[in-house]
Amino acid sequence: MNLYNAINSRISIRKYEDLAFDEDTISLIKEKLSTAKPLYDGIRIRLELLEASTLGLGFLYGLAKIVSPYCIVAVTENKKGYLENIGFIQEQVVLELTDMGIGTCWLGTYNKEKIQESLNLSDSEIITNVIAVGYPYKQKNFRNGTFRNLLGSGRKKDIEMAYCNKYGNSAAEYLEKQAIMKKVLHMCILAPSGGNRQPVRVVFTEDSVSFFVENKKNGSVTNPWAELDAGIFISHFYLCCLNENINASFYQDDSSIEKYTVPAEFSYIISMKLSAH
Numbered sequence: 001m002n003l004y005n006a007i008n009s010r011i012s013i014r015k016y017e018d019l020a021f022d023e024d025t026i027s028l029i030k031e032k033l034s035t036a037k038p039l040y041d042g043i044r045i046r047l048e049l050l051e052a053s054t055l056g057l058g059f060l061y062g063l064a065k066i067v068s069p070y071c072i073v074a075v076t077e078n079k080k081g082y083l084e085n086i087g088f089i090q091e092q093v094v095l096e097l098t099d100m101g102i103g104t105c106w107l108g109t110y111n112k113e114k115i116q117e118s119l120n121l122s123d124s125e126i127i128t129n130v131i132a133v134g135y136p137y138k139q140k141n142f143r144n145g146t147f148r149n150l151l152g153s154g155r156k157k158d159i160e161m162a163y164c165n166k167y168g169n170s171a172a173e174y175l176e177k178q179a180i181m182k183k184v185l186h187m188c189i190l191a192p193s194g195g196n197r198q199p200v201r202v203v204f205t206e207d208s209v210s211f212f213v214e215n216k217k218n219g220s221v222t223n224p225w226a227e228l229d230a231g232i233f234i235s236h237f238y239l240c241c242l243n244e245n246i247n248a249s250f251y252q253d254d255s256s257i258e259k260y261t262v263p264a265e266f267s268y269i270i271s272m273k274l275s276a277h
């Protein structure tokens with residue numbers, strides 16, 4: 001896969017050609033679904049590729065239905081970290097599909113009953129989201145153009161997302177010295193997020209990066225997608241590090257919120273030790 005091309009060209013596709021995939025394409029997609037790397041071991045997941053035209057799929061935040069020939073349904077065990085884990089896994093597939101010329105749109109809104117009916121869910125399994133999948137509608141069209149912009153597709157600046165050593169300390173100087181990290185961060189800023197809220201913040205140190213999401217106010221959850229968004233963002237970060245020959249190993253440091261003086265509106269997700277190969 002040409003990773004940077006895939007990240008730069010991926011947009012949410014909300015209008016599709018009415019075209020079925022051939023058998024080879026279906027097999028290749030199923031292979032990608034079964035080989036994507038998890039963020040955490042020990043959380044059972046399954047990603048199902050379904051024909052979607054009759055599923056009453058997704059809604060544009062309640063405005064209109066998205067009709068796509070297929071969809072991926074994400075099913076996971078409800079264990080600590082399941083949202084960022086499933087976001088991390090699915091975004092690897094989204095980028096692979098983009099590289100194959102296939103369009104996608106992450107969907108938090110969908111017809112839950114219909115989708116549940118077509119899957120045999122056990123008591124411990126939950127559906128987190130679906131992803132519309134199909135060949136993008138070729139001609140210029142409102143949904144994939146103007147409408148996307150109206151929904152909000154602009155991106156924050158790197159210095160609004162990243163800090164150095166402490167929350168609030170500008171990472172501008174660090175990023176000027178670390179050209180590769182600047183590039184990697186830019187690739188993460190292009191990651192999709194629910195409602196384009198872009199809730200992830202990172203704190204760099206000389207040899208690590210820690211990821212946080214803004215998801216609560218006065219102790220109540222304000223953004224139910226935030227951890228999914230974090231998994232998506234972290235998958236971009238991880239894949240770009242691999243692409244740049246940076247050794248990126250994940251670890252948990254539960255003192256990160258205090259250590260980096262991160263405000264109470266944020267939750268800590270995970271950290272990565274960074275070193276050149």
Ligand SMILES: Cc1cc2nc3c(=O)[nH]c(=O)nc-3n(C[C@H](O)[C@H](O)[C@H](O)COP(=O)(O)O)c2cc1C
Pocket residue numbers: 010011012013014058059060061105106107108109129148151152153190191192193194195196225228229232
């Ligand atoms: C977890 C998640 C849920 C989303 N849910 C919806 C949705 O229900 N309807 C929709 O039209 N787009 C949905 N999106 C797509 C976002 O609106 C889109 O990623 C964001 O506006 C940025 O635009 P882009 O993906 O075209 O770059 C979702 C994205 C994510 C990551």
